[in-house]
Amino acid sequence: MSTPQNTFLGVALSDGVRRHNLAAYMYIALVSSGYAGLLAMLEPGLLQVLEVPFEEQGLITGNLRVMQEIVYIALMGVFGVWADRIGRRPIYVAGLLCITFGYAIYPFATSLEQLVVYRLIIAVGGAAMMGMMITIISDYTRNETRGKANGIQGMMATFGAFIPPLLGFVPKLLVDRGYDELEALQGAYIAAGAIGLSGAVVAYFGLAKTVGKQTQAAKEKMTVMLKEGLKAARDPATGLSYGAAFISRGDLAVTGAFMGLWFVQYGVGELGMSFSDAMSTLSAPRVFTTVFGALVGALLMGYISDKISKVAAVSLASGLAAVVYLAIFFVDDPTADWVWGLMFMMGIAEISAFVSSQALVGQQAPEKRRGAVIGFFGTAGAIGILVGSGGGGWLFKHYGPASPFILFGVLNLAVFIWSLKVGKLYKGSNQN
Structure with missing residues (x-):
């Protein structure tokens, strides 16, 4: 202790x-x-x-x-x-x-x-x-x-x-x-x-000079270390953390790339506002509401992640994100009053997925290969950003501004179901 x-x-x-x-x-x-x-x-x-x-x-x-x-x-x-x-x-x-x-x-x-x-x-x-x-x-x-x-x-x-x-x-x-x-x-x-x-x-x-440096790792070939880092995904909870990294970074990419754009386009195209007016009166206040939600969510999920298992924290975060992102399907008018609350909850959801995924991989990554394992965790996150920004942009253009959010609502739901299955494997064990 x-x-x-x-x-x-x-x-x-x-x-x-x-x-x-x-x-x-x-x-x-x-x-x-x-x-x-x-x-x-x-x-x-x-x-x-x-x-x-x-x-x-x-x-x-x-x-x-x-x-x-x-x-x-x-x-x-x-x-x-x-x-x-x-x-x-x-x-x-x-x-x-x-x-x-x-x-x-x-x-x-x-x-x-x-x-x-x-x-x-x-x-x-x-x-x-x-x-x-x-x-x-x-x-x-x-x-x-x-x-x-x-x-x-x-x-x-x-x-x-x-x-x-x-x-x-x-x-x-x-x-x-x-x-x-x-x-x-x-x-x-x-x-x-x-x-x-x-x-x-x-x-x-x-920063500490020696913490994280592995003496044994210096003797291994780079290819061996990369293979061992990839093999870590065979552990169910580590594999889940990679999936959670994918959706959490994708969530952030979709919100950052398309939320403000949606508000601006709606203000200019539907309400006849100027670009600067749409930015200042529609986009900026609602994006700030999302940021405020993220501040609250970061501390809240950090506290919760230490009170329940790290896998359960991922379940909670991905389930919340699935509900919030899928709720965008029902948004016809993004300037409606109830959307303010949705933006606040979106901030909580996206940062909760971010925090819980990092807590899980930090728990699962073995000390002697932590850098390699978390490196591949970051790779999964980068793929999520690529899908969110690239695929989300294509969906935004062809199927409307809500479609990137709905996509990641479905993906969050998939990770939620995945996490429940992983949770059953560890039921009764001390995952904290």
Whole structure:
């Protein structure tokens, strides 16, 4: 049992982890989460400055996002294996430095070809960064409070979601001070890079140097470690965590990509509003309601995950998400009063799936192969994002704005049923 000297914010810390290590991690998690939505905020302006035709911007944006997720799928498992060999800290620092460099040079691209190369640099850094963000919280915490730890991390990730809109104000501020549009965008990207650099510095000095590094792993071949990481999915609960990663990241992708778009299109097309009015009066307040729900849900599911089995927590989260996302089928008018409550519940549902899936994989991943196992967990999440953003976009265009949400409602229902079956296998055992 952990002693009071080995706890922080009510979280029991693993051997070798100090309070400042977890505090440093939480700041880095905030930065990492902020990067997740940053390009969606800044890239449209860059495409305008590059004089990309308006009708081609959507396709280019989608293709760049798909390319990034393919890099994630290809590399997250590899970075997880390397983290088992050399430790988490160097991988996290390298990832943050790589993504910092990518953001700093991104707005200086003069062609789409350069933009692709710079986006690849960002994607490589992002694969390392996101994999370590998931892995370290499992390394640093004991299982009895791992749910709470993931809840706090989820709350920090939600706060990180405010970084992109804050940086979105930078170009206007710089233009008002006399800079041209391109210089203003470059300033915003450089500011984003500076935030990443601060995260890299905190990671280098604040993260534990040896926690997570496996001596045995350094002696194994990379191919052997990758195979062992894949074999872990044979464990029913670990396999379930991969499925939960798929839907939880897909949920976030669908909400982030299509909820605001639906409100704006409805305001412009059905209510005759201007784009800016639809953004400010319809989209922004309701999206903020979803974010507020996520803040509540992160702490709530973190607490619940420590009181019931981790598998049961996944059942609760996926069941709630299935109900909420399928309820979108009944939305004819997204501006109806009752939709406010649905947006709040959607925030709770999506972050609950995120928190519960991480708590489960943290419990199931064996210590000596935790980096590899959680790397493949991240790969499953990247596939979920790819399906949510790519497949969801196709559904949005051909079957209407509710269709991406209904798809993930069905997928959440499938994971809910799967989790009930896994729960029966562990009935009577101590899964906490």
